[in-house]
Amino acid sequence: MKKNILMIGIGLIGSSIALSIKETTKNAIIVGFSHNEKELFGAKSHQIIDKINLNLEKAAQEADVIFLCTPVSVTLKLIQELSTFSLKESVIITDVGSTKVEIMNQAQVLLDKGYTFIGGHPMAGSHKSGFLAGNKDLFENAYYILVPTGNEMNEQMTCLTDLLTGTRAKIVILDAYEHDQITGILSHMPHIIAAQLVQQADDLMVQNPISKKLAAGGFRDITRIASSDPKMWTDISKSNAVILEKEIDNWLVKLSDFKDILKSDKEVEIFNFFERSKKVRDEIPVHKEGTIPGFHDLYINVPDYPGAIAEVTAILAKVNISLINIKIMETRDDIFGILRISFKNEKDLFLAKEAVAKHTPYESVIN
Ligand SMILES: NC(=O)C1=CN([C@@H]2O[C@H](COP(=O)(O)OP(=O)(O)OC[C@H]3O[C@@H](n4cnc5c(N)ncnc54)[C@H](O)[C@@H]3O)[C@@H](O)[C@H]2O)C=CC1
Numbered sequence: 433m434k435k436n437i438l439m440i441g442i443g444l445i446g447s448s449i450a451l452s453i454k455e456t457t458k459n460a461i462i463v464g465f466s467h468n469e470k471e472l473f474g475a476k477s478h479q480i481i482d483k484i485n486l487n488l489e490k491a492a493q494e495a496d497v498i499f500l501c502t503p504v505s506v507t508l509k510l511i512q513e514l515s516t517f518s519l520k521e522s523v524i525i526t527d528v529g530s531t532k533v534e535i536m537n538q539a540q541v542l543l544d545k546g547y548t549f550i551g552g553h554p555m556a557g558s559h560k561s562g563f564l565a566g567n568k569d570l571f572e573n574a575y576y577i578l579v580p581t582g583n584e585m586n587e588q589m590t591c592l593t594d595l596l597t598g599t600r601a602k603i604v605i606l607d608a609y610e611h612d613q614i615t616g617i618l619s620h621m622p623h624i625i626a627a628q629l630v631q632q633a634d635d636l637m638v639q640n641p642i643s644k645k646l647a648a649g650g651f652r653d654i655t656r657i658a659s660s661d662p663k664m665w666t667d668i669s670k671s672n673a674v675i676l677e678k679e680i681d682n683w684l685v686k687l688s689d690f691k692d693i694l695k696s697d698k699e700v701e702i703f704n705f706f707e708r709s710k711k712v713r714d715e716i717p718v719h720k721e722g723t724i725p726g727f728h729d730l731y732i733n734v735p736d737y738p739g740a741i742a743e744v745t746a747i748l749a750k751v752n753i754s755l756i757n758i759k760i761m762e763t764r765d766d767i768f769g770i771l772r773i774s775f776k777n778e779k780d781l782f783l784a785k786e787a788v789a790k791h792t793p794y795e796s797v798i799n
Pocket residue numbers: 440441442443444445446465466467468471501502503504506507528529530531553554555556557558559560561562563661664668
């Protein structure tokens with residue numbers, strides 16, 4: 433029997449989940465709904481979804497499983513709206529939001545109606561948005577957190593985890609508060625810190641424009657995520673505000689401690705500060721998940737970049753490698769440009785590097 437899966441929101445995460453489900457669940461029919469018709473037709477023409485239904489109530493009534501893949505504030509409203517519909521008794525409703533306490537609290541309206549809600553959060557993604565960045569391998573080897581309510585039946589939990597096998601993610605069960613504490617430090621704080629650092633650099637760039645051209649290496653690494661969608665991060669910050677306020681206070685204290693040891697020129701303590709971080713960072717296990725850090729980018733140094741774009745894309749087409757994005761990053765005194773070309777997977781990235789090395793004089797680096 434066909435399984436009717438309703439995807440609400442076909443952006444980066446919704447489309448990646450849809451594509452991964454299509455890999456393994458052959459009897460799934462993926463129905464798409466979003467507030468953006470153009471996106472829905474685009475996703476259908478890219479075969480990410482099988483059908484479009486512009487009537488949310490009707491689409492929800494027909495669904496066996498509903499995925500909410502929208503910004504957190506929209507997910508909260510949709511949960512409320514779904515609770516007013518007459519859904520299938522066996523329906524499983526799940527979400528992908530980056531916070532869980534507020535969403536699980538809101539989901540009580542569904543539980544009160546006897547419906548099943550299982551919170552979800554795939555712990556991989558990227559700073560990119562939209563269905564064109566969707567990738568069936570996005571969650572490979574990443575953790576996919578599920579937050580049960582205790583009301584779901586075993587077979588419903590199994591149905592959801594079966595559906596997620598195509599993601600090739602590792603399922604982890606957490607409670608909502610534990611989830612928000614962990615992601616507060618490991619995911620939300622880094623975005624706030626990256627955003628603030630970019631603003632601090634921007635102030636300097638205004639005073640001294642040459643500094644913009646010098647931004648490289650470590651600055652680029654630590655600030656990549658500052659290019660993420662501001663709406664998404666507004667919602668996440670507001671939703672996890674209590675935990676984030678505490679962590680920001682903690683951050684300020686620790687940074688001020690560092691300022692003190694710097695001021696008093698305590699060399700050993702300054703060394704210890706960096707040494708402890710290095711030790712901890714070096715010991716963090718590297719799990720090669722699909723796309724954290726969320727992208728497979730090749731940076732190519734090119735003189736005369738308009739001509740080089742055509743040259744490089746022609747070579748990639750010839751060796752049959754599809755790219756998902758191409759961007760001119762910066763110019764050096766208008767003599768050199770850097771092309772950033774993004775690929776869907778590591779294999780294409782390495783093949784592209786090889787092709788560029790073989791067929792062009794341009795230097796390229798993987799970052
Ligand atoms: N981007 C990432 O790396 C990750 C994001 N998440 C979470 O996944 C969710 C979706 O994020 P992305 O896919 O990255 O965002 P996205 O911007 O790529 O997609 C958002 C989708 O929601 C739809 N949408 C927005 N407002 C809507 C409304 N009022 N009604 C119906 N649809 C609406 C958009 O049309 C779009 O399809 C967010 O809650 C985010 O916190 C979770 C893990 C990783």
